[in-house]
Amino acid sequence: MIAKISATENLGGALGYNFKKVEKGEASILLAHGLYQNKEEHYTMAEVFADMQALIPENCRTKKTVFHCSLNPHPDEKLSDERLTQIAKEYMEALGYGKQPYIVFKHNDIAREHIHIVSLRVDSKGRKIDDRFEKRRSKQITDTLERKYNLIPSSKVSEKAVTETPKVDTTKGNIKEQVASVVRMVLKHYRFCSLGEFNAILSKYNLVVEEVKTEFRGKKYDGLIYVPTDGKGGKISTPINASDIGRGVGYTAVQNTMQKSKQAIKPLIPAIRNKVLQTMRTSPNTEKELRQRLEEQGLRVVIRKNESGRIYGITFIDDKEGIALNGSRLGKGYAANVFNGYFSNPTHNPFLDETQYGSLSARLDQSATVHPSQLNTEESDNLVDELIEDMADGSFLSTGNDDWKEAAWQRKLRKLSKVNIRRRKH
Structure with missing residues (x-):
């Protein structure tokens, strides 16, 4: 069982999210602890909000006064409402919220039933819980509850979810639920640093994500839409707004995942790069052979081409480790244009060049701790390539063919980098 905890100052937002699910028939109220119940024995949004708001002192110094948590059992668990209610009570008691007012919602909008709990982070005197x-304490509590109630351990959730999450199938209906299940699993299990890498992962599940920009009352907004695809990547259904799926799958959540991934992936890059290098040194004649040989190494590859057949993007995915890396993130010698050149003329294999790929791999492993002024021109160029990738990750880019733009940026930044290095030497 996995717990996701958040703190917010928006009590209306936390309650509104859950009560909206109740109104749609996608959730139900299991328990309201320490809250007013009307004569009809029902809890309404307005009454619960007023009840909780009244318990927050006006001079409270704590800004994020609202506790919002979701408890997520394994998808295979089928727990009764009584068991879920008992788990919620024991969880809140152990975490220190047993005397706080809180309300428990059971969500059934996706195949995996789970509960949400909304409470207050301050007591009636304004003291912070x-x-x-x-x-850390939450993880210890959920581990204890798993053992007590003989639940499937959360340590087995990620790997099982990756292997058992089905592809989106528009013929089966409940498209939004299918999309939600895939996206939440991917965001939980995988690390990626760009929209292209995110899409490479989603392609396995017949799904693509796109950025949308809108303007309302003079203010610009960034958002995401998810579109089901066929086996070849063609869009086959109406786009679904991330906001219609629910929390945790929108623009901000994806951006946060990308930012957090940047540090997490660094230790894993050398191993992925070595697997790709060793595979390419077997000189696969076709893309099919490349895929087969990479699969033997535990890697999956997604190759993107433009209409003329030119490779403009390549992403390597380790499903077990939960990581997706564009070729250029492995280093300059692994960019899409290198693979395009190789498959255009397989008789010339640059990966067999020990002078370039032998020492270069070792130098790249150390580049994260070396200042650019200490590098030669070739090493500097590799860091510039990584800088370009990071710049691209700062904002979403089109998934179309932007090779010429990227090449222009590379030339410009390389020139600037060389100038800066020469200046440092003087």
Whole structure:
């Protein structure tokens, strides 16, 4: 069972998200602890909000006064409402919120049933509930509850979810639920640093994500839409707004995943790069052979081409480790244009060049701790390539063929980099 905890100052937003699900028939209220119940024995959004708001002192110093948590059992668990209610009670008691007012919602909008809990982080006197090491303590509590109620351990969730999450199938209906299940699994299990890498992962599940920009009352907004595809990547269904799926799958959530991934992937890059290098040194004659040989190494590859057949993007995916890396993120010698050149003329294999790929791989492994002024021109160019990738990750880019734009940026930044290096030497 996995717990996701958040703190917010928007009580209306936390309650509104859950009560909206109740209104749509996608959720139900399991328990309201320490809250007013009307004569009809129902809880309404307005009454719960007023009840909780009244318990927050006006001079409260804590800004994020709202506790919002979801408890997610394994998809294979089929727990009764009584068991879920008991788990919620014991979880809140152990975490230090047993005397706080809180309300428990059971969500059934996706195949995996789970619960949401909304409470307050301050007591009636404005004193903050102890949240030191909250996530660590939460993990210990969920582990204890798993053992007590003989639940499937959360350590088995990610790998099982990756292998058992089905592709989106528009003929089966409940498209939004299917999309939600895939996206939430990917965001939980995988690390990626660009929209292209995110799409490479989603392609396995017949899904693509696109950025949308809108303007409302003079203010610009960034958002995402998810579109089901056929086996060849063609769009076959109406786009679904991320906001219609629910929390945690929108623009901000994806951007946060990308930012957090940047540090997490660094230790894994050398191993992925070595697997690709060793595979390419077997001189695969076709893309099919490349895929087969990479699969033997535990890697999956997604190759993107333009209408003329030119390779403009290549992404390597390790499903077990949960990581997706564009070729250029492995280093200059692994960019899409290198693979395009190789498959255009397989008789010339640049990966067999020990002078370039032998020492270069070792130098790249050390580049993260070396200042650019200490590198030669070739090494500097590789860091510039990585800089370009990072710049691209700062904002979403079109998934179309932007090779000429990228090449122009590379030439310009390389020139600037060389100038800066010469200046440092003087």
